[in-house]
Amino acid sequence: MSGRALLMWDEAVTRYDFGSSHPMDPVRLALTMGLVRAYGLDKQVDVVAAPPAGDSTLRLVHRQDYVDAVRAASANPRAADIAYGLGTVDDPPFAGMHEASALIAGQSVAAAEAVWAGEASHAVNFAGGLHHAMPGGAAGFCIYNDAALAIARLLELGVERVAYVDVDVHHGDGVQAAFWEDPRVLTVSMHEHPRMLFPGTGWPEETGADGPGEGAAVNLALPAGTGDEGWLRAFHAVVPELIADFRPQVLVTQHGADTHFEDPLAHLAVSLDAQRAVQAACHSLAHEYVEGAKWVALGGGGYSVVDVVPRSWTHLVGIAGHAPVDPESVVPSSWRDEVYARTRELGPGRMTDGRTVAWRSWDEGYDPANRLDQAVLATRRAAFPLRGLLP
Numbered sequence: 183m184s185g186r187a188l189l190m191w192d193e194a195v196t197r198y199d200f201g202s203s204h205p206m207d208p209v210r211l212a213l214t215m216g217l218v219r220a221y222g223l224d225k226q227v228d229v230v231a232a233p234p235a236g237d238s239t240l241r242l243v244h245r246q247d248y249v250d251a252v253r254a255a256s257a258n259p260r261a262a263d264i265a266y267g268l269g270t271v272d273d274p275p276f277a278g279m280h281e282a283s284a285l286i287a288g289q290s291v292a293a294a295e296a297v298w299a300g301e302a303s304h305a306v307n308f309a310g311g312l313h314h315a316m317p318g319g320a321a322g323f324c325i326y327n328d329a330a331l332a333i334a335r336l337l338e339l340g341v342e343r344v345a346y347v348d349v350d351v352h353h354g355d356g357v358q359a360a361f362w363e364d365p366r367v368l369t370v371s372m373h374e375h376p377r378m379l380f381p382g383t384g385w386p387e388e389t390g391a392d393g394p395g396e397g398a399a400v401n402l403a404l405p406a407g408t409g410d411e412g413w414l415r416a417f418h419a420v421v422p423e424l425i426a427d428f429r430p431q432v433l434v435t436q437h438g439a440d441t442h443f444e445d446p447l448a449h450l451a452v453s454l455d456a457q458r459a460v461q462a463a464c465h466s467l468a469h470e471y472v473e474g475a476k477w478v479a480l481g482g483g484g485y486s487v488v489d490v491v492p493r494s495w496t497h498l499v500g501i502a503g504h505a506p507v508d509p510e511s512v513v514p515s516s517w518r519d520e521v522y523a524r525t526r527e528l529g530p531g532r533m534t535d536g537r538t539v540a541w542r543s544w545d546e547g548y549d550p551a552n553r554l555d556q557a558v559l560a561t562r563r564a565a566f567p568l569r570g571l572l573p
Contacts (some may be wrong), residue, residue: 350438438482
C-alpha cells in the first residue's frame with residue numbers, strides 16, 4: 183500500500199453554488215485549496231481529480247426518479263420540483279446543479295475506491311461530506327450524499343465493515359438513513375441536540391432498525407454551548423471504544439467545521455484547536471484499528487467561510503498527509519492577499535485560536551448532574567449494550 187495520501191480536487195467543485203445570499207459560499211472551497219497550496223501541502227499529497235459519479239453510482243443510494251429531477255432542475259432551474267426538496271430556501275436550484283453535485287460525489291467515491299485498492303492509505307475530499315441528502319430528496323444544502331455513496335461503493339466492492347464518524351454540528355441523518363438496516367456499516371454522529379437544530383433527528387434512542395441493524399447507529403446529542411473540553415470529552419468517551427470493538431476495514435469521517443464558536447448557523451462553542459485535535463484522533467484511530475490505516479476524510483458544513491473553514495480543512499489535509507501544520511505558524515501573506523482579493527475581508531493571522539486542548543477522561547468518572555455527562559450517558563446506555571459493550 184502506498185503511504186501517500188490523496189487530496190481529491192477539481193476546481194469545478196466550486197460551481198456547487200446556491201447563490202450569493204446562501205450561507206454555503208463556495209469561496210470556502212477555493213480558499214481552503216489556496217491555503218493548502220500556500221503551505222505547500224499539495225506537494226506532500228497527491229492531488230487528483232475524479233470524474234463525476236454516473237447514474238449507476240448515484241443509484242447506489244439515490245432513486246433514479248430523484249436523479250432525473252435533479253438533472254431537470256439543473257437544465258432549467260424553473261422546473262425544480264419541490265416534492266424532491268428542490269426549490270426550497272435551503273436547496274434552491276441552480277444551472278449545472280446536477281453536474282456540480284455529481285462531481286463532488288465522484289471525488290468521494292474515487293477516494294474510497296483508491297483507499298480500498300491500496301493506492302493510498304488516506305484520502306481527503308473537503309468538498310464532500312454532504313450528509314443530509316436522502317435517497318429521494320435534497321435536504322440541508324445537500325443534493326447528492328457523497329458520504330453515503332462512498333460507503334455504498336465500498337460495500338459493492340466487498341468491504342464487510344465500514345465505520346462512519348460524523349462530527350458536523352448537524353446530525354448525519356442522510357448517511358444514517360442509508361444504512362439504517364445494514365449491520366456492515368456503523369454510523370456514529372456527534373452533533374448539537376436535535377431540540378435545538380436542524381434536522382431535528384439524532385436522538386440517542388436512534389440505534390438502527392430492529393433485527394440485524396440494531397446497534398448500527400450511534401448518536402451523541404450535545405447541549406447547546408458545549409465548548410472544547412466537553413466536545414473532546416464526549417468524543418473520547420464514545421468513539422474510540424466503538425471503533426476498537428467494530429474493527430472497521432475502512433474508516434470514513436466527516437469533519438464539518440460548523441461546530442466552531444464563530445459559525446453563524448449553530449450553537450456550539452468549539453475552537454479550531456479542538457477541531458484539529460479530533461481530526462488527529464480520527465487519524466490515530468485509523469492507524470490503530472484499521473488494517474492498512476484505510477481512512478477517507480470528508481468536509482461538510484461550515485459557514486464562517488474565511489476565518490474558520492479554510493484553516494480547519496487545511497489542518498485536515500496536513501494530518502492526512504503526515505505533514506501537520508504547526509498551529510502556531512503565521513498564515514502565509516500570499517493567502518491573506520488571496521482572501522482580500524476574493525472577499526474584501528482580512529484573513530486570520532495564525533493557524534490556531536490560541537486555545538489549550540484538554541479534557542477529562544471518561545474513565546475518571548462522571549457527574550450525573552452535568553448536562554454534557556448526561557448526554558454521554560444517554561448515548562452509552564442506548565447504544566453500547568446493543569453492541570455488547572458496557573454502558
